Amino acid sequence: xxxxxxxxxxxxxxxxxxxxxxxxxxxxxxxxxxxxxxxxxxxxxxxxxxxxxxxxxxxxxxxxxxxxxxxxxxxxxxxxxxxxxxxxxxxxxxxxxxxxxxxxxxxxxxxxxxxxxxxxxxxxxxxxxxxxxxxxxxxxxxxxxxxxxxxxxxxxxxxxxxxxxxxxxxxxxxxxxxxxxxxxxxxxxxxxxxxxxxxxxxxxxxxxxxxxxxxxxxxxxxxxxxxxxxxxxxxxxxxxxxxxxxxxxxxxxxxxxxxxxxxxxxxxxxxxxxxxxxxxxxxxxxxxxxxx
Amino acid sequence: xxxxxxxxxxxxxxxxxxxxxxxxxxxxxxxxxxxxxxxxxxxxxxxxxxxxxxxxxxxxxxxxxxxxxxxxxxxxxxxxxxxxxxxxxxxxxxxxxxxxxxxxxxxxxxxxxxxxxxxxxxxxxxxxxxxxxxxxxxxxxxxxxxxxxxxxxxxxxxxxxxxxxxxxxxxxxxxxxxxxxxxxxxxxxxxxxxxxxxxxxxxxxxxxxxxxxxxxxxxxxxxxxxxxxxxxxxxxxxxxxxxxxxxxxxxxxxxxxxxxxxxxxxxxxxxxxxxxxxxxxxxxxxxxxxxxxxxxxx
Amino acid sequence: xxxxxxxxxxxxxxxxxxxxxxxxxxxxxxxxxxxxxxxxxxxxxxxxxxxxxxxxxxxxxxxxxxxxxxxxxxxxxxxxxxxxxxxxxxxxxxxxxxxxxxxxxxxxxxxxxxxxxxxxxxxxxxxxxxxxxxxxxxxxxxxxxxxxxxxxxxxxxxxxxxxxxxxxxxxxxxxxxxxxxxxxxxxxxxxxxxxxxxxxxxxxxxxxxxxxxxxxxxxxxxxxxxxxxxxxxxxxxxxxxxxxxxxxxxxxxxxxxxxxxxxxxxxxxxxxxxxx
Numbered sequence: 001x002x003x004x005x006x007x008x009x010x011x012x013x014x015x016x017x018x019x020x021x022x023x024x025x026x027x028x029x030x031x032x033x034x035x036x037x038x039x040x041x042x043x044x045x046x047x048x049x050x051x052x053x054x055x056x057x058x059x060x061x062x063x064x065x066x067x068x069x070x071x072x073x074x075x076x077x078x079x080x081x082x083x084x085x086x087x088x089x090x091x092x093x094x095x096x097x098x099x100x101x102x103x104x105x106x107x108x109x110x111x112x113x114x115x116x117x118x119x120x121x122x123x124x125x126x127x128x129x130x131x132x133x134x135x136x137x138x139x140x141x142x143x144x145x146x147x148x149x150x151x152x153x154x155x156x157x158x159x160x161x162x163x164x165x166x167x168x169x170x171x172x173x174x175x176x177x178x179x180x181x182x183x184x185x186x187x188x189x190x191x192x193x194x195x196x197x198x199x200x201x202x203x204x205x206x207x208x209x210x211x212x213x214x215x216x217x218x219x220x221x222x223x224x225x226x227x228x229x230x231x232x233x234x235x236x237x238x239x240x241x242x243x244x245x246x247x248x249x250x251x252x253x254x255x256x257x258x259x260x261x262x263x264x265x266x267x268x269x270x271x272x273x274x275x276x277x278x279x280x281x282x283x284x285x286x287x288x289x290x291x292x
Numbered sequence: 293x294x295x296x297x298x299x300x301x302x303x304x305x306x307x308x309x310x311x312x313x314x315x316x317x318x319x320x321x322x323x324x325x326x327x328x329x330x331x332x333x334x335x336x337x338x339x340x341x342x343x344x345x346x347x348x349x350x351x352x353x354x355x356x357x358x359x360x361x362x363x364x365x366x367x368x369x370x371x372x373x374x375x376x377x378x379x380x381x382x383x384x385x386x387x388x389x390x391x392x393x394x395x396x397x398x399x400x401x402x403x404x405x406x407x408x409x410x411x412x413x414x415x416x417x418x419x420x421x422x423x424x425x426x427x428x429x430x431x432x433x434x435x436x437x438x439x440x441x442x443x444x445x446x447x448x449x450x451x452x453x454x455x456x457x458x459x460x461x462x463x464x465x466x467x468x469x470x471x472x473x474x475x476x477x478x479x480x481x482x483x484x485x486x487x488x489x490x491x492x493x494x495x496x497x498x499x500x501x502x503x504x505x506x507x508x509x510x511x512x513x514x515x516x517x518x519x520x521x522x523x524x525x526x527x528x529x530x531x532x533x534x535x536x537x538x539x540x541x542x543x544x545x546x547x548x549x550x551x552x553x554x555x556x557x558x559x560x561x562x563x564x565x566x567x568x569x570x571x572x573x574x575x576x577x578x579x580x581x582x583x584x585x586x587x588x589x590x
Numbered sequence: 591x592x593x594x595x596x597x598x599x600x601x602x603x604x605x606x607x608x609x610x611x612x613x614x615x616x617x618x619x620x621x622x623x624x625x626x627x628x629x630x631x632x633x634x635x636x637x638x639x640x641x642x643x644x645x646x647x648x649x650x651x652x653x654x655x656x657x658x659x660x661x662x663x664x665x666x667x668x669x670x671x672x673x674x675x676x677x678x679x680x681x682x683x684x685x686x687x688x689x690x691x692x693x694x695x696x697x698x699x700x701x702x703x704x705x706x707x708x709x710x711x712x713x714x715x716x717x718x719x720x721x722x723x724x725x726x727x728x729x730x731x732x733x734x735x736x737x738x739x740x741x742x743x744x745x746x747x748x749x750x751x752x753x754x755x756x757x758x759x760x761x762x763x764x765x766x767x768x769x770x771x772x773x774x775x776x777x778x779x780x781x782x783x784x785x786x787x788x789x790x791x792x793x794x795x796x797x798x799x800x801x802x803x804x805x806x807x808x809x810x811x812x813x814x815x816x817x818x819x820x821x822x823x824x825x826x827x828x829x830x831x832x833x834x835x836x837x838x839x840x841x842x843x844x845x846x847x848x849x850x851x852x853x854x855x856x857x858x859x860x861x862x863x864x865x866x
Contacts, residue, residue: 004485004487005485007485007487008486011490011491012398014390015390015398016394016398018390019391019394019395019399019402019403022387022407023407026410026414033421052629052633053630053631053850054853080312080315084312084316087310087312088313091306091309101314104319107320108319110508110511110573110574110577111323112516113515114545115327115515115569115570115573118545118563119323119327122326123322123326126666143323146315146316147316174299176301177298197415200416203418204418204420205418205419206418206419207419207517207542210546211549214651214653215653216629218647218650219637230647230649239651247421248518251424251522251772252768253629253770259771267420267421267425270418270420274413274417278409351743352760353743354680354743355760435779441737443765521768525765526765526766526768527765527766528763529763547742548743549656550626550653550657551655551742551743552656552681553679553681554656554657554664554681556680557681558680558681559656559681
């Protein structure tokens, strides 16, 4: 019995140390990235275009590209993903078609992002004739993020109490009216969390984008907001290098004299945005949950 | 709005949602079709024997015919991937299962508040940032304190182990949480200590779920490309020690895709590697589904 | 709103097909794809060109020499940038492509200074890279193990070094780096390391070797004394026309050859007194 007690204490200590070690690792990692990077972030760094040979470049257009790509991909991913999630939770019967959808979702979620990127190169870049473009990148990101959005939507819709639906149906509403007016609003916090997770992933993804949105951007004219112009930042059919891709690229080219500065600064920005997304999702979820 | 219009809208919505869901099937079928059609060209068009492809350890895709012609062997890539990923999973499992037990049994409040938040942040950090950190801290550390070049199997595994930590933890946690409370209460009622309960009642009962978690972690590790490529050294030989450089399937593809000509044997062989990666990830899914079936019978 | 935005995008794209801006200088849009080694130069030249011709759009993309040659052959890009002669890449019909050599890059064998070596004969260099010599004391240096570092197979640097410094002998398998930058860093930090780099990457922490007593300098390369250099190519599918031709012509002007070419550490093609 004494031995058992001692074992219990030791196990307790071990498991506590594992938990503390993980927290310590995260804190050190974040502190390292932020301390090293934040000192390089100033207005010039945030707005100047990147340089390829000379020192002194910034990451302005890359930040824009990252966010714009994220918006584009979310415009495609959210309707499709939420739609599929609603279908699976509210409409799907137990049949082969439903099984096929579930299996596809699972398969899609485990695909390596580089495979999705290569597929994008073949189909969205070459077959469509768009070349490396934001649109190709957004579609590749959609393939990566769809499974996340689908399964989170399905989960949060299933969590909506049955009574809600029954009440609505009893009042004579159609299934769709019930979904639209009752189920979706109650499931909104969950769906939003899913959307933010997907957005975070889209923001940091690089492997799938190397072959789809490309590793370079044309010089952009930030006064030209006509999406049809080739140098307009909004043109979805121009190539676009994102911040995450930039870190990879400058490392693999190794030409920049101030590579460390750019990479550390960019990494810090990525981490700050990830933190911001995380806080945002917490804030939104608590607010929405408290309201309903 | 009259009833007919409402019913029409109901049917329309149903169809639209079904189309959304069908796109998932379309996407996976398209990926499978296109990647296979490129990946199989190595064997069908270029006539490389599949046996040689998997067992040959030389990779000379551009050797001119005068010197004996090209040799395509992906053994070093496969072995490298297996080495790097299995060590990563080994390291990560200990920490992940520990963390899951902590959150489920030891200190749910502290676990919920802080550890879960930490896990969410680990997931959020982009893989290039992991790669860059590995390159700037881990590689010099290994070089200065453990020897070798720093770029190594070990560096790749350590970076990956952090990246898959949240995956294994959260799935293991779900498995532990879904156990019936009777199990725990019965064990404690029999006079078992908390650790004995965890060790002899809870962990064995959650085994299929934890196994699923580990397989998912392994799948994620196999597919990770850039972070690994930045730290493993990319030497196409089979590593003998954890300090040796090695190469993985993913880093092989990212390194050479841009240097080869679309449609050439070399390029096709890289697509075949992508196909292998895809098949491995599908294999993992089959394993996971087998595991979850197993748990249903328990 | 969510439905409005895509509609607007598509509508404005269709409209833009009709509205052509008035020409002022050269106009239109061309794409350059390929070699990451040549990309910085092309990028700098494109910026200058566009400053002079505000209606011209020149998109420069990386992707590697292989991608560049693939895309120019298929017509997906107007210019394919390559570190290697198209004839030397298998899978490309080089007869359809027209070569425009825009500058020269020199390469040096580099070592960690602790190796105690400043000069190697070509024979010694080949023996080192093919694994026949494994310690620096066999070539008159310190008693240290030789650590080989290679660039990715298919990279222009590796191809040029293999061809002109190793006389075509393939280096044995070793640590492989994707980038010249990390090669420079690794050689500086690893005792006994040897690798090869473009001249623009040389710095004080690594030592560039003389080969057969000849120093790797721009002068020795342009006079043909030092053999390890290669052309940077811009390929077009057939004869270049319009904006493509204008840009290629611009690449050869002093504005580029004396500007970004020199700044980027390349050797101006106009200075070469020898050719291949």
